[in-house]
Amino acid sequence: MPNSVPTVTVPDLPNGATLLDVREPDEWNAGHAPGALHIPMGELAERLDDLPPDAHLYVICRSGGRSARVTxxxxxxxxxxxxxxxxxxxxxALGHQVVAEGGADPQVI
Incomplete structure (x- = not known):
């Protein structure tokens, strides 16, 4: 990427970090971090008002590609x-809690 993107690894996330999950609804429903905010990448431009205005956002997707673009x-x-x-x-993989919608067994897809 031409511009460097600030990056953090999962173990280095600060306690109480505001996570913004930009994955698609099927990925979110299958499994996500508890307390994360979900705005799919394709909806972000029209949903900027849904973002907490003063929070530092930690943007997450499946592996880091989409979240880097959103960041x-x-x-x-x-x-x-x-x-x-x-x-x-x-x-x-690091054993952090993952929750699913609708009572299914949570998984990261």
């Missing part, structure tokens, strides 16, 4: 955002 976009538009490298795959 770059947010930082260019006045937000304070950091990409979560490794995404939900890393989150899950």
């Amino acid at each position: 770059q976009y947010l930082n260019a538009n006045g937000w304070d955002a950091t990409n979560v490298d490794g995404g939900m795959q890393s989150w899950d």
Whole structure:
């Protein structure tokens, strides 16, 4: 990427970090971090008002590619955002809690 994107690994996320999950609804429904905010990448431009205005956002997707693009976009538009490298795959692999919608067994897809 031409511009560097601020990045953090899952183990280095600060306690109480505001996670913004930009995956598609089927990925979110299958399994996501508890307390994360869900705005699919394709809906972000029209849902900027849904973002907490003063929070530092930690942007997460499955592996870190989509979230890096969203982080770059947010930082260019006045937000304070950091990409979560490794995404939900890393989150899950490190044993962090994953919850699913509708009572299904949570999984990262």
